[in-house]
Structure formats: C-alpha cells, structure tokens
Amino acid sequence: MATWEKQSSNSKGQAWFCTTGLPSDIVVEVDDMNFHLHKFPLMSKSQKLYQLIKEQETLSIPEEDQIVEQNYHLKFSDFPGGSETFELAAKFSYGVKIDLSPANVAFLRCAGEYLEMTEEYSEDNLISKTEKFLSQFVCKSIKHSIITLKSCENLMPLADSLGIMQRCIDSIVARASSLDSTLFGWPVSDTTGRTTKRNGALVTVTDTAECWLEFEEILLLGLPLFKQLLFAMRGAELNTELIENCLMHYANKHIHGLSRSNRKPLPSSFSSEAQQKELLESVISNLPLEKNSKPLTKFLFGLLRTSNILNASEECRDALEKKIGSQLHDATLDDLLIPSYSYLNETLYDVDCVERILGHFLRSFEEENVSVIGARSPALILVGKLVDGYLSEIASDANLKPGRFYNLAISLPDQARIFDDSLYRAVDIYFKAHPRVSEAEREKICGVLDLEKLTLEACTHAAQNERLPLRAVVQVLFFEQIQLRHAIAGTITAATTGEEGDTWQVTVRDNQVLRLDMDSMRTRVHQLERECSSMKRVIEKIDEPGPQGGGGGWWASMGLGRKFGCKFKTQVCNSHEPVVVDTRKGRPNHLQHHRSHPE
Secondary structure: OOEEEEEEEOOOEEEEEEEOOOOOOEEEEEOOEEEEEOHHHHHHHOHHHHHHHHHHHHHOOOOOOOOOOOOEEEEEOOOOOHHHHHHHHHHHHOOOOOOOOOOOHHHHHHHHHHHOOOOOOOOOOHHHHHHHHHHHOHHHOHHHHHHHHHHHHHOOOHHHHOOHHHHHHHHHHHHHHOOOHHHOOOOOOOOOOEEEEEOOEEEEEOHHHHHHHHHHHHHHOOHHHHHHHHHHHHHOOOOHHHHHHHHHHHHHHHOOOOOOOOOOOOOOOOOOHHHHHHHHHHHHHOOOOOOOOHHHHHHHHHHHHHHHHOOOOHHHHHHHHHHHHOOHHHOOHHHHOOEOOOOOOOOOEOHHHHHHHHHHHHHHHHHHOHHHOOOOOHHHHHHHHHHHHHHHHHOOOOOOOHHHHHHHHHOOOHHHOOOOHHHHHHHHHHHHHOOOOOHHHHHHHHOOOOHHHOOHHHHHHHHOOOOOOHHHHHHHHHHHHHHHHHHHHOOOHHHHHOOOOHHHHHHHHHHHHHHHHHHHHHHHHHHHHHHHHHHHHHHHHHHOOOOOOOHHHHHHHHHHHHHHOOOOOOEEOOOOOOOOEEOOOOOOOOOOOOOOOOO
C-alpha cells in the first residue's frame, strides 16, 4: 500500500514522497513541488508519461554489461490545475481512490487529457471516470454545474476545447427552463416551507429559497463566464425575471455603492474603476427590454446613479434612462432624487436626467395608449403625483432657474392630475425660495396651474397668498366663488356630465339630502310665522277695552290662558323684525334678539 508524505525543502520548495518500500526512480516537477514517484504505476495509466520516460531511456542507454541505477526527471510548467491536480492524478495511477466533486472534476478531466489517460490506453482510466461523473452528477444540478463552470476559469482554453464549459452552460439553461417561473421573486419573503438539515442544523426552506440556492453560486463567476451564461439564457428565451434577478444580484455583489441601504463595499474581484465600469456597462447591456417589477425599478435607479459616478458611455446611460422611463410609475420620490455629479449643472439634483426619463415615459405612454387618448390612466396619475412631489423637493434649490421649473411642470398632460393642489404647493415653495423672480416670470409659472382643479382649501390659501401675482389671485377668487356656488347649489346637473366614481355619487346624494332638509326647514319656518300671526291677532283682541272698563279682557285672557295652558304677556311677536315690540307703556325694551320656541 502506497503512502504519501509531504516534506519541505529550502532549495526547491516542497516535495512529495510515495513510500511503497521501493526507492523512487522518477521525479516529476510541477510548479514548485517535486513528486518522488515510481515510473511503472505512472506508465500504466498515462500514455504521455510512458512516451516521455521511454525517450529519456533511449537517450541514456548504458554500455554492455554495465548496470546503472537510472533516475528520471520530468518537468511540467503548464500542468492544468497545478501541483494539487497532479497529486490527485498520481494517486489515481497508484490505485488510490480519489473523491470527485463539482469543484475538482474539471481539473481532473483536463489533467487526464494532458497526460493522455484514455480508455484505449488503459481500462477504467481517469478520462472515463471524470466524464461519467460530469454526465451523471454535475449536469443533473444547476448548482453543481455552476460550481464546475466556475472552476473552468483557471483551465482556459483547454476546458473550452474539451466542451466542459458548454456542457455546464447547456445544463444550467435546460434545467432553468423547467423551473416554475413564479419562483424567481428574490429575495424571499415567504416564511412557509419545509424543514431540512443544512450544515448540521435544521432550517426552514421555501420553494423559492431552494430556487435561489440553486443559482446562488452564479455570483462567484467571473465576468466573461457570466456574460457567456447570460447570452445562452437569453438565446433560449428563458423567463426574463430570472435573467433580471441574476443581473441584479450579480451587480449588487460586485458593484460598489449600488444600493443606498448598504454603502459598505462587499468583497469583489472587480476592484479597479475600469473593471467596475466594464461590469456596469455589461449589466446594463444585458437587461431585458420588457417592463420589470418594482424592486428592479429601484435597482435601475441605482445603476443610473453609479453610471454617472463612473462616467459610463452615453449609449448605456440612454438605454438605462429609456428602460426606467417605461416603468416610471413604479418609482418613488427617493428614486428621482439623483445627485448632480457634473460641474456643468448648478442644481443639487440632476433635473435634466429626470426630464429625459419623463420624456421617455410620455412617449411610451402615447404609443401604448393611442386608442384611449384623453382617458385617465392609473400609471399617468401616479407619475403626475411623483413629478409634483419632485417639483416640491427641488423648488427650494436657489440655483433652479424659472424656465427649468416651468418646463418640468408643464411637461405632463392635463389628465395626469386630478387636482392641482400638489402642483400649487410646489409653485408656492418656489416663489418663497426665489423672492426676486420677476412679475412676468411669476405669471408664467402660475400658468401651469389649472385653477379649476384647486380644492376649496387650496383656493382659500391662494386667495390670501401675497407671493402670487395679482392676476392669479383674481382668477383664484373667481373660481373660489364658482366652487362655493356649486357647493351650495348641490351641482346636481354636474352628475350628468359623465363623472364617475363612488366619491362623486356620495357627494350628489349628500347634496340631495341637504336640499330636502332645507325644504323641510323652510316649511317649518312658514308654519311658525302663520302661528305667530294668529297669536298676534288674538292678543290684540284681548287688549281691546270691554264694555265694563276692560274687565272682559282680563277674563278673556284668563280663559285663553287656561285654554292654552300658559300665561301671555301683551307683547307683539313679529318674525320679520329683529326685536320684540312691547305694547305696555312705561316698560323699557331690554331684548335685542327674538328666539321662537314652539310648544
């Protein structure tokens, strides 16, 4: 049984010794390692070693009747996988069982090719062993295929010529196409799943998590292999969400500062600025053209900010802005706040970039909604709210020119805003931050407002706003009066103009109830006025002097009091007069208001 022993040497690095009870007769030098071996086990498995040893034997044939102990020396400076792989190949030649794995099978396959360890030369040789392992184990799993593909980076171009890389790529693509497309929503938020044992511990794993664990090793690939794999995935027309998530995770892993939530750079092989720029442009160029999900929209804005920092090519930035524009309705205000990195821009945020993105959105919106022009689109309304919020955020920038503010505010169509309150707020902030804006420029900026879309609260504020030009205030007062008139009248006729929605129906119903209440109150007032007039006539008749000096009036009043169950004072009640008239002489009138309390 052969045993292996590693020793250190001061002159030639390290050495491996195979102890079988026989002295070694060949030294194989690979990199800085010397392997002291025996020629017969090596020659039995490797045709190349057999030929090299035979050549040395021919060159050093001893004279007749002279016995010389021959030691051979071979040196491999370009052995695939280096000394570690040669050690495994040598052990295989000695009959030692080696453990194949996705990480070392490509190295051993290339070593077998290099040493010509074919099946024709010797049965059950290294090439057939590794080929069987590749077919029956590695290519049955996406994760194992990616690990083997990663190992091929150090075996070029031999691994490519042997087809190992292409077999791994084909395996990944074939198995990815059979996966459920609903499992590509990484990162995983589902908490339900099954329990499995991993690294000695029990963990709960969801189906989506298992899908991601299959692809997790893709983050370790170098850029050339990653691009080659992406090219194959796109050629096979795989689910675009899978490609997007691979790009997103790969970029977050290797591009520094891509995410605002995690500014600490992760370990990456792309350390230089040139490598970062190359990676960034590769990720952008491989993005699918289809619209994406909300998480990827935030990722796209991160790419855009990084492309400005790294000064990426104009083509990449234009493609990125166009893709962002096609799904601008999924963005947030924080996404739009892109810092200005150019010395030519005086503003704090890159307003020009937002204008270009908005232009791409409007063009794509017009192309997709040609048949519904004038209708209110949910996506368009979301973008309207987003732009108004952005205007409010940048309005306080002292370097923002009136023309740029106006152009961005006027760029949206009328149907993008249901109400103009948010836009009015942005205009007010701009006037407050720019007190030296001329009257003509103020009137021009106020022209972006549709005063009919201001709510009553906004109109009330605008009517008292000293920062607005006089003409705008007059118009606000005019529309405020119209709104008040409509609110009082109930605007029932407006319900027939095609307005839809639960809010409008509730408003019309409330107005109808209010009118019924007002009609009921008006009827009650008329009834009280008639009763008051009747009581006034009765009181006047009571106060008339009777035939016995007025005594009849007292008895009549007593009878009337008993009849009505109350005592009447000789006062005149007039519902049309603001005061109470006292008919008794000599009593001053202290009541200034009249309240009617019907019994």
